Amino acid sequence: MTTQPKSQHVIKVAVKRRRKGAFIKDYQLYLLMILPIAYFILFKYVPMYGAAIAFQDYNIFKGVTGSEWVGFDNFRELFAMSQFYTVVRNTLILNLLDLIFSFPAPIILAILLNELRVVWFKKVAQTVLYLPHFISWIIIGGLVYQMFATKNGLINNFIESIGLPAVPFLTEKTNWLFVYLGTGIWQSAGWGTIIYLAALTGINKELYEASDVDGAGRWKKIWHITLPGIRSTIVVMLIMQLGHIMTIGFERPFVMGNTLVMDYAEVISTFVYKAGLKSAQFSLATAMGLFQALVGLVFVVGANAIAKKFGEEGLW
Template sequence: MEAEAIKVERARTGAQTNQGRRWKKYMKFRYIYLLTLPGFFYFLLFKVVPMGGLIIAFQNYSPSLGILQSQWVGLENFIDLFTYDHFYKMLRNTLVINLFNLCFFFPLPIVISLMLNELRHEWFKRLNQSILYMPHFMSWVVVASLTFFLLSQDIGIINKYIAQMGGETRSFLTNPDYFWGLLTAQNIWKDVGWGTIIFLAATAGVDPQLYEAVEMDGAGRWRKIWHVTLPAIRSTIVILLVLRLGHMADVGFEQLLLMINPLVNEVADVFDTYAFTQGVQRGQISVGVTVGLFKGLIGLILVVMANKIVKRMGHEGIY
């Protein structure tokens, strides 16, 4: 009995000691914890708490009745979505637009960051970075207006040049064959410079001694990029690729809303436009929430699958 009492007393003393150490640690970093509080409350109020509204996807929601008194319909909203006549067309358009961005937009910030990293004159490097960053801060309204003035069949600069050269003008903005490429080109022009920030930060962290070592072995500039820079930023590329796959069901709604017209509906109708027309214009809020939840589940599944694949390939995943 005495031995058991001694063990209990030691366990209690050890727990008090650990608690005291934790408290000292908290007090030591108390100002850092205070700095994190605004971010914590931001995510709590605007990211976590609103997730409770996802139950609207399982209701026939009425704003006058509220969430608690609206009629429960189970999976009826999801069944209506999956049996919608244009569901597979929306799925195709959403995936194709994102595949275009994944294949053509995603690699470009990597290439540009590698090119900027090779510039020796710091002022010239900063000048190019500033020029590349500027389109990111433009509204999609401005981008759409510039696109109209460039490609419009009536007043577009490109079509005017084609007409002056004796060619036949083309309807770039109303031709479904050009629409997916046009959206991708807009994304590249607007955000490719902004996407280089993370990759430039990753390349800045490469140990200079590695470059010196390969230079002593006679490696040129391309060899240094291939054997030093790219392996050093590989983990960053993989993580951003996995996160990008989580947005495969998302399409820039503002961009699409500004560029869509009746002649390209066949290739422009996506889940975001369907949620807007049903949830906002027609007041079927449950349908809009259902689409959002469906898109979130697709993104979650793709992220989990991609993370498992990259881990099996020997890379570090996102968790």
């Protein structure tokens, strides 16, 4: 009658000793985890306290604890604004277009780089492709205006020199959209190849050798070996991208936008900047940010569930 509880106690003691021994053995690794954990606590979890502003008539002098609670009034006011639906629509459109055109770009580049056989050229190509990622969007915006401005832009100067009329790249909505998407691909595609190149190194080289014996060409190898080999990585990156479908960076639309293309350029991040900082409507801006985060969470959970149904690993 007493042997089972004793055996369970012995097992628990053994497990505790094993865990303690593992901690002592690898204590350096646990110490290294202190900094990233502290970073996430200080800069990710502690700021969540500020989400309470969305449910308050926030007064900067009274602070979060002293401001009056108004429930969901800020959300009702937000949803009643016509501008709200415009910025949500623009954010979704720009992110969906980025998903369609920008998401495949690093995959294609990684496969092309992987197929290169001249080592020095491959290294030079990687360096050239990575560089735009380290350039500030302020500088990129200046370059875009120097290249595509209707007056004195390099491209339009060339177009006019051959007798054709200047093209309003930055002032006509459709043209601006193409410039916006193209600039985003140029800036991010090279850096995005890093993850896929790492995934490509995990593909068994014997598969390529076997395909050589079977007489498979380069395109068949890519289609039947390379792409299936990085499929799980592509799915995970797609799920993460879908989680940001309602999140858009501030610098890119703010720098590249202008009053003539506000029907496309006004997005959630610029709306929050104008409402929160320029108009001091902190509660309204926080409500928009919280709405944006909740929609992103729904997209991540939904995309992960769909990936699981199709037999992929997903995020969790």
